[in-house]
Structures are given as structure tokens and as C-alpha cells.
Amino acid sequence: MVQGRKIGKIVAWFFGILALLVAVLVVVFLTFDWNRARPWVDDKVSQAIGRQFHITGDLKLGWQRPVTETGWKRWVPWPRFTAQKITVANPEWAKQPYFATLDEINFQVALLPLLAHDIVIPSINLVNPAVDLERLKDNRNNWTFKFKQSTEPSTWNLRLHDIAFAKGNIAYADEVTKADMQAVVDTLGQAVPIGEVMKQQEEASRKSSAEMVGKSGAQKLDKQATAAAASEASAASAASAAAAASGEKANPASTSAANSITTKEGPKPPVPPYGIGWTLKGTYNKTAVSGEGKVGGVLAVQDAARPFPVQADVRIGDTHIALVGTVTDPAHLAALDLRLWLQGVSMAHLYPITGVTLPETPPYATEGRLVGQFRKEGSVFKYENFTGRVGGSDINGSLVYAGRKPRPLLSGELVSRLLQFSDLAPIIGADSNASKAKRGEEKKQPSSKALPTEEFKTDRWKAIDTDVKFTGRRIIKDPDLPITDLYTHVIMKDGVLSLEPLKFGVAGGSLASNIHLDGSAMPLKGRISTQARHLKLKQLFPNVKTMQSALGEVNGDAALSATGNSPAALAATSNGEVKALITDGTVSRLYMEAAGLNVANVVYEKLWGKRDVKINCAAADFVVTDGVLDSRVFALDTDDAVINVDGTIDLKTEAMDLGIHPHTKGLRIFSLRSPLYVKGTFKDPHVGVSAGALAVRGAAAVGLGLINPFAALIPLIAPSNNKPLPCQQMLADIRTAPNAPPAGQQQKAKAAPSYMPADQGGASAPKAAAPKALSPTPASAAQYKGS
The missing domain is CATH 1.20.5 (Single alpha-helices involved in coiled-coils or other helix-helix interfaces)
Structure with a gap:
């Protein structure tokens, strides 16, 4: 007891x-006055993060009963920590003194879990946080911390359920990207599902598209996007059906437009709602930037298996970029899946933003799906099944960006079902000065020049490799231009741009060129080879009524080399050969009589005649030296006449000086047969009759008229000239493939063939061996007829 x-x-x-x-x-x-513990807290945190950490305000500890607990646990008070005026220092090299500042931070800790070494914090509240982000040219940045690594694994586990904050500010200064921006972030009043944000962004982007490509273009883009979405939905439905057939269970939540995205691969996992909004302003690469957007809650970043929602609507200069979608494992940027809208004045303006080299274009608007994988060996992004408008043309296709070494690669296939030919002009600088000014080009095209003088941006060619195929299925153009379609394969590697080929459907045939522009060094070196095959005579002149009965085909070849950094400069320094021929054709007799200035016959043909004249042969052979085309052979032989052309075309000055010498076959009454001329420039050509020769014939007629009125007719009677061209020999010569010297070297001079008449240059040509009279071999004949 x-x-x-x-x-x-x-x-x-x-x-x-x-x-x-x-x-x-x-x-x-x-x-206890917890402010006495501030030095100890400051020291421990500073050691842990490798930066100076200070609490300059009050440090408090209070007790509160948890409102979320039930039963007897709600009677166990939790400690509540509050710290005011907190600063985290920047490295010494930074412009700003502090990396981060906070007016206040407060949080509660669940008491009972501490017994099991679990630190459970339901929520941390941040008041007016501000963060300064800086990076120097040598890639040093202030957001990389040297955390103190413990040699022993910790026995404590931290579980943080939520982070709440009032309005925060983020400043970003980057000398690498020349960015200087300020962002304001704040929690949204309520959670917003991704489906609702998607609808809002679609509506906003359609309005922005109308600003760039006009209301009509935006409506057409809407129809294109609707058709593409229907195709996408059909693919997604097929994927879901396949999944069902394989026994996989469908996730109802994942197919809801309010919280997920369904793609052709099938439904995606549920997406958390947006919890934070942001606005942005500043400059990027010396270009004004403004925008706004939303992201998921702060703690959603920690869930690597769950998609993290992002949305942005940003304007950089005259380029508008908008996106809605998800990022997988955002803490490590594992992958992204976005709906992407792009609008701008020219696609070339995307280069300072993305580093992707694209050509100059008219105003454009596109929308599609951007998916990507971030990888150490090279990230890969695909803008797939996108649709868009470029000027008055549609564009559709997929592009893949692979971040490989030493340069990334852009590849893909693009198709335009209805292509405005004028929309191709900005690519080579052939658009108007007003269009150039709109897309930011400061240099103007001289009013006297027809060939574009705008320089190629060759410095961008070395930033990326390209392998893209483009097809224009139908071309809308001027009625006088006999072009129907377009195909090209663009390859850019090591600063060398190649079009292999650039092929146009022209007049029922094709005009195909292989173009190589080496921009890896200055000046640019160019090589061009062109083949014209089966161009129909009547289709070459679709709006000339008298040519609609013409038969025959035009075939030709050209080989040129040049140096220069613009189309005009390349033309001015070009060297090589240009050849063309016509065989087995007919042409309106009216044209031939007019070319011979046979007045009576022209009147007769105009009133009663409809007969066509057979073309025995026609050929042109130009030698190009330093931009000057000099005709070795330029002649047309028909049953009624022989027409020879001589002279030069200067691509440097864009001046023409051609003489046309008609020779009739058979007797012509009232013929003013006299040389014609083509002079002037490409932009202001002049065609007329040689005044000197015509004056001599007129004076002779007047003089004889004084003696005998009937004798005045003698100078106007054209005698027969029955000396046809040696067609077989001439065509054999033309069929010899043209050649061009290396870029920067002159083409070797070539004498005109001896079979050409004196007024064409044959008699006065330098003494050189004339080409042998080769009959066309089967191989050379196939070069044109079998191509």
C-alpha cells in the first residue's frame, strides 16, 4: 500500500x-522576442543558398487552431511563423542589389506530423514579392544558386500544399538576347479551365488575323482552320476507337473541352486550371514587347506527370504570337503541346525572335499545333498541320525544327492550293516600295530599275539548315502571264542556298531551274541552270488573238554564273550562255507580213487572209559576258520570210539595243522593208522602224516620182530573197548544251557562225572556226522532244 x-x-x-x-x-x-533569432536564421539560410539572406523586419511566432482539421485535432494549435522585409542578395556583378525582396512571408506548420519527421505546410503566403533576373554576355546569370549539399540524407520530409501571393513583380535583363522586360504576376480571382481560355484566344486571334490579312483573308483562314480541325477530330475519333478496340478504358474527364485537349493521338490527361495571370512589357532585341497570359498554380509545377497549363498573347514589334496548351514537367521542360497562332508583317521578322531563317513575305496569319520534346542531344519541335494566309494566298503543311549541331535543321512540306503570284515578289525584293516600307526595308527600289536591288540577308543563311518542299498547285496571276503552277525544293546548308529545282508550269510546258547561291563568303557566288521544255507558242501569248492559231513549241537552255548580293547585282555580273529553239510550228501570216513591213499584204491579210505560215526553224543563241547578252544566232525562218536579229541586251544598265532585219521570200508590192529596232530599257522599251533606211527608200521613191510616177513604186517593191537559213545546221548548233564559267570569271568570246548573213554579224565576225554542221543526234533530239 x-x-x-x-x-x-x-x-x-x-x-x-x-x-x-x-x-x-x-x-x-x-x-520570447524572436527578433533575437534573426541573425541565426539569416546565417543558416545564407549558408544554404550561397547568397546573403536578411530579415530586416519583425520575426514572429504565433499560435492558431487549424480550421481545416476535425475532431480533437482541431484543438491542437499550430505555430504560425511570420517574417517581414526579406531580401536575397544578388552576385556582385549584377546591376541590382537584390535578387528577391518580400514585404512579408507567413505560414503555418502542422504540429503533430513533426513527431514523424514530416514538415507539413498547408500554405505559404507571399506579400508583394519582387524578383530580378539578369544574364551577362558571358552567360553568367543570377538565378543559378549554389545550394549547400548535405553529406547525409535528411530525415525530414517537406510537404507544401499551396503557395499564395499578392501582386508580384519580375524584372528580366539579358545581354545575350538583348532583352529588358518587366512582368507583373497575380493570382486569378478564380480557377479558369483550359477549354474556356482556348475559346477566348481563338476569338482574339481571329480578330488579330483580320488586322494582318484583312477580313476576307481571315474568313478564308477560318474556313481552312475549320476544315483542318474536322480532319483532326476525325483522326482523334479514329484513335479513340482504336483504343476502345484494344480494350483501353476511356477517361471521361480527358475528353471534356473544359479541362483537356483531344488530339489525333487520342485524349490527353486532365489539365489543371489556370491559377496565375501575368502581364509583360519591355524590349527584346531592341524591339518593343507587350503581352499577357496565364499559367497553372505554383505547385502544379511539381507534378511532372501532369500537364501544366500555359497561355500567352504577346506582340513583339509587328509580330503577334499567341498560344494555349500544356507543358509537361515544366520544372525541366520535358515537352510541350500547344495551339499556336502567328501573325505578322513578314515571316522574315520571326528570325530575331526564333532564330529561324524565313523569307520576306506579305502580311501573314497562321494557326496550328506546336508539339515538342526537349532533349539534351537536341530538342525537336513540330508545327504540324498548320494552315494560314500569306497575302492573298493560302498555305498549309508541317514544319519540323531539330536542334542539332552545328546548326539546327528546319524541314517539312508546304502546299498552297491557290497562290497569288504577286505574293512571291517580296522573296526576291520585287515588291513595291510601299510594300518594302511596310515590312521595314529601308532601301527603296530605284524607279529606273526593273531587276530587284534589295540585298539577300546572307548572314542569316549560316544560322540554320533548311530542307523544305513547296508546291503551288494553282497560280493566280496577270492574264498575260502564262504561268500555271509552281514547285520548289529549298535546301540551305553551310550558308549555301539551293533551289533544286525551281519549276514553273508555263504555257503548257515547264520552266525548271537549278539555282545555287553560295552566301558563305562575300561576295555571294551564284550558279543557275535553266531548262525550258515544250512551251506552246499560242499559250505564251494567251491574249494575242492572232497567235491563237500558232503551233509549235519553244525549248531552251541557259547556264549562268555570277557574283553579287542581289538579283540585280547577279544579273549585272552574269557569264554564260542562253539558247532557245522552235521547230515544226506555224505562225500567223499577218505577223510575218507586219514584221517585213509589207503594207499591201498586211492590208490584204487583215481584210481577207487567215492563212498561217509554217515555221521552218527559229533559234536564239546568246553569249553572256559581264551581264551583256550578245546574240551569236537570233533568227526565224518561215515559208514567207527570214528574220534576223542582232545586237545586245545589257543586264547591268537594263538597256536593249537590238536590230531586226526582215528578208521576204517572194515578190512584195508596197513593202517598206526596212530594219526595225528595239531600244530603251526594260522598264521603258521602244520599238520602231530604222528611220535612216526608211528615209533613203522614201527619198528614192520621191526622186523617181519626179521622172516617172510609176517609177516611184520601184523602191517599194521587195524582191524575192530565196536564201533560207540552214536550219539543220543551226538547230544542231543550238542543241549543244550551254555552259558557264566559274562564278567571277568571264565567258569566253564566241564568233557568230559563218552561215549567218552579214547584217547578223556572220560576215564581219572574227575569223574563227565555224561550228560543224552536225545533224541532231538521237541524244540531242531527246534533250528537247523527250524531256
């Missing part, structure tokens, strides 16, 4: 002392 009383007293004293200790601890916790 005595023993029991002693045990009872011991137990009573134990609980009494324990209660006293608890009371003392409570009093100490409630009355």
Missing part, C-alpha cells in the same frame, strides 16, 4: 513538472 502511494506521488510529480515545463515553454514562446 505504501509502495503504491509512492508510485502515485511520483506520477503526480511527473505530470506536474511536465505541465509546468509546457507552461514555461508556452510562456517562453509567447513572450
Whole structure:
């Protein structure tokens, strides 16, 4: 019994002392000035993060009962920590003194889980956070911390459920990208599902598209996008059906437009709602930037398996970029899946933003799906099944960007079902000065020049490799231009741009060129080879009524080399050969009589004649030296006449000086047969009759008229000239493939063939061996007829 009383007293004293200790601890916790602990806290945190950390305001500890607990646990108070005026220092090289500042931070800690070494924090509240982000040209940045690594694994586990904050500010200064921007972030009043944001962005982007390509273009883009979405939905439905057939369970939540995205690969996992909004302004690469957007909650970043929602609507200069979608494992940027809208004045303006080299274009608007994988060996992004408008043309296709070494690669296939030919003009700088000014080109095209003088941006060619195929299925153009379609394969590697080929459907045939422009060094070196095959004579002149009965085909070849950094400069330095021929054709007799200035016959043909004249042969052979085309052979032989052309075309000055010498076959009454000329420039050509020769014939007629009125007719009677061209020999010569010297070297001079008449240059040509009279070999004939 005595023993029991002693045990009872011991137990009573134990609980009494324990209660006293608890009371003392409570009093100490409630009355202790926690500001005395600030130096210790500052020191421990500074050591952990490798930066100076300071609490310059009050440090407090209070107790509150948890409102979220139930039962007896809600009576166990939780400690609540509050710290005010917190700063985290920047490295010494940074422009700003602090990396981060906070007016206040406060949070509660669940008490009972501490017994199991679990630190459970339901929520951390940040008041007016501000963050400064800086990077120097040598890639040093202030957001990389040197955290102190513990040699022993920690026995404590941290579980943070939420982070809440009032309005925060982020400043970003980057000398690498020349960015200087400020962002304001704030929590949204309520969670917003991704489906609702998608609809809002679609509507906003359609309005922006109308600003760039006009209301009509935006409506056409809407129809294109609707058709593409229907195709996408059909693919997604097929994928879902396949999944069902394989026994996989469908996830109802994942097919809801309010919280997920369904793609052709099937439904995606549920997407968390947006929780934070942001606005942005500043400059990027010396270009004004403004925008706004939304992202998921802060803690959603920690869930690597769940898509993290992002949305942005940003304007960089005259380029508008908008996106809605998800990022997988955003802390490490594993992958992204976005709906992407792009609008701008020219696609070339995307280069300072993305580093992707694209050509100059008219105003454009596109929308499609951007998916990507971030990889150490090279990230890959695909803008797939996008649709768009470029000027008055549609564009559709897919592009893949692979971040490989030493340069990334852009590849893909693009198709335009209805292509405005004028929309191709900005690519080579052939658009108007007003269009150039709109897309930011400062240099103007001289009013006297027809060939584009705008320089190629060859410095961008070395930034990326390209392998893209483009098809224009139907071309809308001027009625006089006999072009129907277009195909090209664009290859850019090591600063060398190649079009292999650039092929146009022309007049029922084709005009195909292989173009190589080496921009890896200055000046640019160019090589061009062109083949014209089966161009129909009547289709070459679709709006000339008298040519609609013409038969025959035009075939030709050209080989040129040049140096220069613009189309005009390349033309001015070009060297090589240009050849063309016509065989087995007919042409309107009216044209031939007019070319011979046979007045009576022209009147007769105009009133009663409809007969066509057979073309025995026609050929042109130009030698190009330093941009000057000099005709070795330029002649047309028909049953009624022979027409020779001589002279030069200067691509440097864009001047023409051609003489046309008609020779009739058979007697022509009232013929003013006299040389014609083509002079002037490409932009201001002049065609007329040689006044000197015509004056001589007129004077002779007047003089003879004084003697005998009937004798005045003698100078106007054209005698027969029955000396046809040696067609077989001439065509054999023309069929010899043209050649061009290396870029920068002159083409070797070639004498005109001896079979050409004196007024064409044959008689006065330098003494050189004339080409042998080769009959066309089967191979050379196939070069044209079998191509």
C-alpha cells in the first residue's frame, strides 16, 4: 500500500513538472522576442543558398487552431511563423542589389506530423514579392544558386500544399538576347479551365488575323482552320476507337473541352486550371514587347506527370504570337503541346525572335499545333498541320525544327492550293516600295530599275539548315502571264542556298531551274541552270488573238554564273550562255507580213487572209559576258520570210539595243522593208522602224516620182530573197548544251557562225572556226522532244 502511494506521488510529480515545463515553454514562446533569432536564421539560410539572406523586419511566432482539421485535432494549435522585409542578395556583378525582396512571408506548420519527421505546410503566403533576373554576355546569370549539399540524407520530409501571393513583380535583363522586360504576376480571382481560355484566344486571334490579312483573308483562314480541325477530330475519333478496340478504358474527364485537349493521338490527361495571370512589357532585341497570359498554380509545377497549363498573347514589334496548351514537367521542360497562332508583317521578322531563317513575305496569319520534346542531344519541335494566309494566298503543311549541331535543321512540306503570284515578289525584293516600307526595308527600289536591288540577308543563311518542299498547285496571276503552277525544293546548308529545282508550269510546258547561291563568303557566288521544255507558242501569248492559231513549241537552255548580293547585282555580273529553239510550228501570216513591213499584204491579210505560215526553224543563241547578252544566232525562218536579229541586251544598265532585219521570200508590192529596232530599257522599251533606211527608200521613191510616177513604186517593191537559213545546221548548233564559267570569271568570246548573213554579224565576225554542221543526234533530239 505504501509502495503504491509512492508510485502515485511520483506520477503526480511527473505530470506536474511536465505541465509546468509546457507552461514555461508556452510562456517562453509567447513572450520570447524572436527578433533575437534573426541573425541565426539569416546565417543558416545564407549558408544554404550561397547568397546573403536578411530579415530586416519583425520575426514572429504565433499560435492558431487549424480550421481545416476535425475532431480533437482541431484543438491542437499550430505555430504560425511570420517574417517581414526579406531580401536575397544578388552576385556582385549584377546591376541590382537584390535578387528577391518580400514585404512579408507567413505560414503555418502542422504540429503533430513533426513527431514523424514530416514538415507539413498547408500554405505559404507571399506579400508583394519582387524578383530580378539578369544574364551577362558571358552567360553568367543570377538565378543559378549554389545550394549547400548535405553529406547525409535528411530525415525530414517537406510537404507544401499551396503557395499564395499578392501582386508580384519580375524584372528580366539579358545581354545575350538583348532583352529588358518587366512582368507583373497575380493570382486569378478564380480557377479558369483550359477549354474556356482556348475559346477566348481563338476569338482574339481571329480578330488579330483580320488586322494582318484583312477580313476576307481571315474568313478564308477560318474556313481552312475549320476544315483542318474536322480532319483532326476525325483522326482523334479514329484513335479513340482504336483504343476502345484494344480494350483501353476511356477517361471521361480527358475528353471534356473544359479541362483537356483531344488530339489525333487520342485524349490527353486532365489539365489543371489556370491559377496565375501575368502581364509583360519591355524590349527584346531592341524591339518593343507587350503581352499577357496565364499559367497553372505554383505547385502544379511539381507534378511532372501532369500537364501544366500555359497561355500567352504577346506582340513583339509587328509580330503577334499567341498560344494555349500544356507543358509537361515544366520544372525541366520535358515537352510541350500547344495551339499556336502567328501573325505578322513578314515571316522574315520571326528570325530575331526564333532564330529561324524565313523569307520576306506579305502580311501573314497562321494557326496550328506546336508539339515538342526537349532533349539534351537536341530538342525537336513540330508545327504540324498548320494552315494560314500569306497575302492573298493560302498555305498549309508541317514544319519540323531539330536542334542539332552545328546548326539546327528546319524541314517539312508546304502546299498552297491557290497562290497569288504577286505574293512571291517580296522573296526576291520585287515588291513595291510601299510594300518594302511596310515590312521595314529601308532601301527603296530605284524607279529606273526593273531587276530587284534589295540585298539577300546572307548572314542569316549560316544560322540554320533548311530542307523544305513547296508546291503551288494553282497560280493566280496577270492574264498575260502564262504561268500555271509552281514547285520548289529549298535546301540551305553551310550558308549555301539551293533551289533544286525551281519549276514553273508555263504555257503548257515547264520552266525548271537549278539555282545555287553560295552566301558563305562575300561576295555571294551564284550558279543557275535553266531548262525550258515544250512551251506552246499560242499559250505564251494567251491574249494575242492572232497567235491563237500558232503551233509549235519553244525549248531552251541557259547556264549562268555570277557574283553579287542581289538579283540585280547577279544579273549585272552574269557569264554564260542562253539558247532557245522552235521547230515544226506555224505562225500567223499577218505577223510575218507586219514584221517585213509589207503594207499591201498586211492590208490584204487583215481584210481577207487567215492563212498561217509554217515555221521552218527559229533559234536564239546568246553569249553572256559581264551581264551583256550578245546574240551569236537570233533568227526565224518561215515559208514567207527570214528574220534576223542582232545586237545586245545589257543586264547591268537594263538597256536593249537590238536590230531586226526582215528578208521576204517572194515578190512584195508596197513593202517598206526596212530594219526595225528595239531600244530603251526594260522598264521603258521602244520599238520602231530604222528611220535612216526608211528615209533613203522614201527619198528614192520621191526622186523617181519626179521622172516617172510609176517609177516611184520601184523602191517599194521587195524582191524575192530565196536564201533560207540552214536550219539543220543551226538547230544542231543550238542543241549543244550551254555552259558557264566559274562564278567571277568571264565567258569566253564566241564568233557568230559563218552561215549567218552579214547584217547578223556572220560576215564581219572574227575569223574563227565555224561550228560543224552536225545533224541532231538521237541524244540531242531527246534533250528537247523527250524531256
